[in-house]
Amino acid sequence: MLAVAGIASAQNPAIVAHRGYWDDNAQNSIASLKKAQEFGCWGSECDVHLTADNVVVVNHDGTIGVTDIQTSPFKEVRDNKLKNGEPIPTLDEYLDQAAQSETCVLVLEIKPHANQVREDMVIHQCLEALKAHQLLDPTRVVFISFSYYICKELARLCPDFTVQYLEGDKSPAEVHADKINGIDYHYSRLVKHPEWVQEAHALGMSVNAWTVDQEKDIRKMIELGVDQITTNNPLLVRQLIQL
Secondary structure, three states: OOOOOOOOOOOOOEEEEOOOOOOOOOOOOHHHHHHHHHHOOOEEEEEEEEOOOOOEEEOOOOEEOOEEHHHOOHHHHHOOEOOOOOEOOEHHHHHHHHOOOOOOEEEEEEOOOOOHHHHHHHHHHHHHHHHHOOOOOOOOEEEEEOOHHHHHHHHHHOOOOOEEEOOOOOOHHHHHHOOOOEEEEEHHHHHHOOHHHHHHHHOOOEEEEEOOOOHHHHHHHHHHOOOEEEEOOHHHHHHHHHO
């Protein structure tokens, strides 16, 4: 298994709060990250985009309101508010809160961008921000992406870090051949290919499953031996793990 602080055993998967712990809050808000930290989640996932004028912001969707984040300047993006009234946070603002916990791993999803030039830029900006906040540490952050290029670049630039590919269209062996050391697949893909969990572990890779909210699916992921469960329901996952 990967030498990443907090990686769980097959019998005790780690809990990753999907977009923070936001059940009574707003997804990807600073408040939801704080709640995930206070709850004791192993990790808290967030999503980042690069604005047209090269500011990294935290939001899941590519648009907020009628504003397209990646083709709009930061000022226009910032005019929008999250459900809880927070402005869309910059990555720097988000990392201010991330740095408050030494135990909650930041699972940083870098969204695909229009081309490799923009993807290189967002990678650079993220790494610089993490470094500035003293979080560029394989025990403090895990990288995930649907962009295979982003995953390959992060694996090249940060070989000691966990990098997990999200798309679910490649076997662990294919991913490992490109020096990417983890997969983070929708739980349905792992149900269809349960052998991928063992294959990944045999290759020294980590396995995360997203987004697992129902009891039967959580139990299945525990049975398969995944390392992390990404969920909108951290409390239920904790209860089932403790049974």
